[in-house]
Amino acid sequence: MSGHKRQISRANGQEINVDVLVIGAGPTGLGAAKRLNQIDGPSWLIVDSNEVPGGLASTDITPEGFLYDVGGHVIFSHYKYFDDVIDEALPKESDWYHHQRISYVRYKGLWVPYPFQNNIAALPKEDQVPCMEGMIDAVLESKVVRAPPKDFDEWILRTNGEGVANVFLRPYNYKVWAVPTTKMQAAWLGERVAAPDLKKVTTNIIMNRSAGGWGPNATFRFPAHGGTGNIWISVANTLPKENTRFGKHGEVQLVDAEGKRVLLGDGTTVNYQKLVSTMSVDFLVETMKNEELVKLSKGLFYSTTHVIGVGVRGERPERIGDKCWLYFPEDNCPFYRATIFSNYSPNNQPQASKKLKTQQLADGSKPSSSEEKEGPYWSIMLEVSESSMKPVDRANLMKDSIQGLINTDMLKPGDEIVSTYHRAFDHGYPTPTLEREGVLKQLLPKLQDLDIWSRGRFGSWRYEVGNQDHSFMLGVEAVDHIVNGSVELTLNYPDFVNGRANNERRLLDGAQAFKQHKMNNGIPVRPA
Incomplete structure (x- = not known):
């Protein structure tokens, strides 16, 4: 596919011929399209059933003018290429706000600094003792050579001990994943879950001080306008319009893998040579009507994410302060x-001069007046998980969530609520279950044998490389593999991408950094 840029071939009004078709205009699809637009050679087209690009990184706006992302997204990066594309899309300093993460865990009426397991000093004394005993036991037992942990729960016990497992990691992870920790594998963890440093924890207890700054998102940036979705709208705007089909003209009805063609909602047939699909892989194989692959995909598990937004009139309370996200x-x-x-941005809510009615008080009672009044305003965005193992009372979820905000001292009973938002995203988290790798090691190669690269948060189903930067690069690297045969580092070597070696990678060419990483660690290049 090298040589001069080929144009999209249109056989007639209802048929299009391209070298590479990209399905989905979320971060992964836009990463693929951005890379294809840079490469001199293949013709390409990107399609999406949504009118507005962004996928699971989009932003909604309520009628009252409050913005809510599809879950808690912030921009931090493992890749210089990703940084460059984002900076091209939103190039001005005024396009961004920069933040230091201020994050806590709510526990027994206290705000415990994040990560919880490094801040045992903030717990009541009666909880410090079992947590420290568990950590000491875990350190002593770590001296014994054992097989890798059989599941996430065993990893938790080995690294944090029984105390932290019981008071925080087990209940919290069940709320997030909507499955017990015993049903999840441990290989996905990487930089996602902090392992405590016993000496530092002990020192912090004695000195009565907190520890923070852990993780890749200790600092992050956020768009000044339009929420996270504005990033991806801006990236899409850098692409040629003739290579994009959004809305009803981009809705995929059928994928004929044998015939290498896709039927769109408006009746158009797109003939392709290679396909990059960012649809959830379970939906992709159903669209292909491939019974073997559909049956195989049933081994993948996911949870639904409910995003709840609450807009409040009044000055932001001092107890809330500059907090970013809370567990x-x-x-x-x-x-x-x-x-x-x-x-995250003063533009994520209406200006103080905008007049809004009070819909209800936080305790559920009616306001004393139906008069529209000015602000100021502030907002809270909540996430609730749901699965077959963790059902949710959808009919009462908003009421229960607002009561939960009162229970955790986020709201006071008399606070004026001027806006509410609730949207459920069926595929919210791709769960790293015990069965996941067995399925993916069969499913993804079988699709690739059909010239289909299934990539993205749910396209490749690997949560450990499911952030925005990862997702974007999954698309970029899929195209590089299609065109140049390059190794897809993000998909196949998540530990390298997320690890310390990535400091080198941000400065060097990815292939060069990976070669050095292999030399240092003796890793063969065998894509999974």
């Missing part, structure tokens, strides 16, 4: 995470 392991609220979305 809730206890059962006094249905949500596992809350984001103070108004803190």
Whole structure:
């Protein structure tokens, strides 16, 4: 596919011929399209059933003018290429706000600094003792050579001990994943879950101080306008319009893998040579009507994410302060995470001069007046997980969530709520279950044998490389593999991408950094 840029061939009004078809205009699809537009050679087209690009990184706006992302998204990056594309799309300093993460865990009425397992000093004394005993036992037992942990729960016990497992990691992860930790594998963890440093934890208890700054998102940036979705709208705007079909003209009805053609909702047939699909892989194989692959995909598990938004009139309370996102392991609220979305940008809520009615008080009572009044305003975004193993009372979820905000001192009973938002995203989290790798190691190669690269948060179903930067690069690297035969590092070597070696990779060519990484660690290049 090298040589001069080939144009899209249109056989007639209802048929299009391209070298590479990209399905989906979320971060992965846009990464593929961006790379294809840079490469001199293949013709390409990107399609999406949504009118607005962004996928699971989009942003909704309520009628009252409050913005809510599809879950808690922030921009931090493992890749210079990703940074460059984002900076091209939103190039001005005024396009961004930069933040230091201020994050806590709500536990027994206390705000425990994140990560919880490094801040045992903030717990009541009666909880510090079992947590420290468990950590000490875990360190002593770590001296014994054992097989890798059989599941996530065993990893938790080996690294954190029984105390932290019981008070935080088990209940919190069940609320997030909607499956027990015993049904999840441990290979996905990487930089996702902090392992405690016993010496530092002990020192912090004695000195009565907190520890913070862990993880790749200790600092992050956020768009000044339009929420996270504005990033991807802006990236899409850098692509040629003739190579995009969104809305009803981009809705995929059928994927004929044998005939290498896709039927779109408006009746158009797109003939392709290679296909990059960012649809959830279970939906993709159903669209292909491939019974073997549909049966195989049934081994994949996912949870639904409910995003709840609450817009409040009044000055942001001092107890909320500059908090970014907060974790809730206890059962006094249905949500596992809350984001103070108004803190990310002053444009995530209406201007103070806008007049809005009070819909209700936080305790559910009616306001004393139906008069429209000015702000200021602030907002909270909540996330609730649901699965067959963790049902949710959808009919009462908003009421239960607002009561949960009162229970956790996020809201006071008399606070004026001027806007509410609720949207359920069927595929919210691709769950790293014990069965996942066995399915993916069969499913993804079988699709690739049909010249289909299934990539993205749910396209390749690997949560450990499911952030926005990862997802974007899954699309970029799929195209590089199609055109140049390059190794797809993000898909096949997530530990390398997320690890310390990535400091080198941000400065060097990815292939060169990976070669050095292999030399240092003796890793063969055998894509999974």
